Amino acid sequence: MIVAVAWAMMALCVQPPATGDAARMPTAAQDAPAKPESPEGGSGPSVAEVAALERLSPEHPEGYLLAAEDVADAAVGAEGEEARRLRALAQRLYVLAFELDRVKGRPGAVAASAVVGLADPVLEPVASRRTWLLAIAGGISAQYAAADWNLAAEGVPSDEVAYRAATLLGRLRAGEGRDARKMMEDPQVAAVLRRYERAIGTTGMTGALTRLDRYMQNWPCKECRNDRFVLRVSDRGAEVRLCPTCRGNPGPVLSEEELIGQLRFEDSLLSGIHDSWAAQTTVDQAAPLRDPDPEAVAPAYGVDAREAWYRKGKWVARP
Numbered sequence: 001m002i003v004a005v006a007w008a009m010m011a012l013c014v015q016p017p018a019t020g021d022a023a024r025m026p027t028a029a030q031d032a033p034a035k036p037e038s039p040e041g042g043s044g045p046s047v048a049e050v051a052a053l054e055r056l057s058p059e060h061p062e063g064y065l066l067a068a069e070d071v072a073d074a075a076v077g078a079e080g081e082e083a084r085r086l087r088a089l090a091q092r093l094y095v096l097a098f099e100l101d102r103v104k105g106r107p108g109a110v111a112a113s114a115v116v117g118l119a120d121p122v123l124e125p126v127a128s129r130r131t132w133l134l135a136i137a138g139g140i141s142a143q144y145a146a147a148d149w150n151l152a153a154e155g156v157p158s159d160e161v162a163y164r165a166a167t168l169l170g171r172l173r174a175g176e177g178r179d180a181r182k183m184m185e186d187p188q189v190a191a192v193l194r195r196y197e198r199a200i201g202t203t204g205m206t207g208a209l210t211r212l213d214r215y216m217q218n219w220p221c222k223e224c225r226n227d228r229f230v231l232r233v234s235d236r237g238a239e240v241r242l243c244p245t246c247r248g249n250p251g252p253v254l255s256e257e258e259l260i261g262q263l264r265f266e267d268s269l270l271s272g273i274h275d276s277w278a279a280q281t282t283v284d285q286a287a288p289l290r291d292p293d294p295e296a297v298a299p300a301y302g303v304d305a306r307e308a309w310y311r312k313g314k315w316v317a318r319p
C-alpha cells in the first residue's frame with residue numbers, strides 16, 4: 001500500500017510543469033535510452049520504486065504481481081513518456097509473476113492473476129490479444145475460463161453429434177420446433193451448440209442460442225400446426241385456404257445474414273469443426289487469435305523471464 005502511494009505520488013511528481021505544450025514535448029535527453037534506467041528525476045524510477053523493485057525475489061512471484069498492480073495503477077494517472085515507462089514496467093512485472101509462478105508444484109493462482117492483469121485494456125489495447133491472454137488464464141484457472149474455453153477441455157464432438165446438431169438447425173428452419181426441442185434435450189448436442197454459439201451467427205457475438213430457443217417456442221405454426229393450410233367455414237361451406245400466419249411456409253423468417261451464418265455453421269459442423277485451432281478460428285471468425293500457449297506470453301512482451309532480479313537499474317539473471 002505504501003509502495004502504491006509512493007509510486008502514485010512519484011507518477012504525479014515527475015510530470016513536467018504544465019507551462020504549455022512545449023513543456024510536454026519529449027526532449028533529446030528524455031529520449032536517450034539510459035534515461036529511463038536512471039534513479040534520479042526525469043521519467044526514470046523514483047528511489048522508493050527502485051527499492052521496491054530490488055526487494056523482489058523470484059521465490060515470491062506474488063511480490064511481482066502486487067508490484068505490477070501498483071505500477072499499472074500509477075500508469076493510469078501518468079502521461080506521455082512516464083505513462084509508457086510505467087506501462088512497460090507493469091507488463092514486465094506481470095510477465096515475471098506469470099513465469100515465476102508457472103512452475104511445477106504451484107497452484108498457478110498468481111500466474112492466472114498476472115495474465116489477467118496483462119489483459120487490462122490500459123496495458124493491452126488490442127482486443128484480440130486480451131482475448132488470447134484471458135484464454136491462457138482460463139487454461140490455468142477455471143475461475144477465469146469463459147464458457148467456450150471450458151468446453152474446449154471436454155473433448156471434441158463426434159461426427160454423429162455434429163451431424164445431429166446440424167440437423168437440429170435444419171429442422172428449426174423448417175419450423176419443426178418440437179423436433180428441434182427434442183434434439184436439444186441431448187446433452188451432447190446442446191453442448192456443441194453452446195460451445196460454438198459464437199460461430200452460429202455472423203458477428204461472432206453470443207445470443208444465437210437465445211434466438212434458436214425463441215424459434216423453438218414459436219414453431220410449429222400456431223395456426224395450422226405446419227399443415228400449411230386452414231379450413232374456413234363460409235356461406236359456401238368449408239374452404240381450404242393458405243395459412244394466413246405462415247403463408248404456407250412454416251419456420252422463422254431469417255435475415256440473409258443469419259441464414260448464411262447458419263448454413264456456414266452447418267458446413268463447419270459437417271466437415272469437422274473441431275479439427276484444429278485453425279478451424280476453430282475460422283468458425284469463430286478469428287475471435288481467439290491464436291493458441292492459448294503460455295510459452296508465448298514472455299516472447300510476446302519481449303521479456304526474458306530469466307532476468308528476474310532488479311539490480312543497479314537493470315533486470316539481470318542473477319542477484
Ligand SMILES: [Zn+2]
Nearest residue numbers: 221224243246
Ligand atoms: Zn401456418
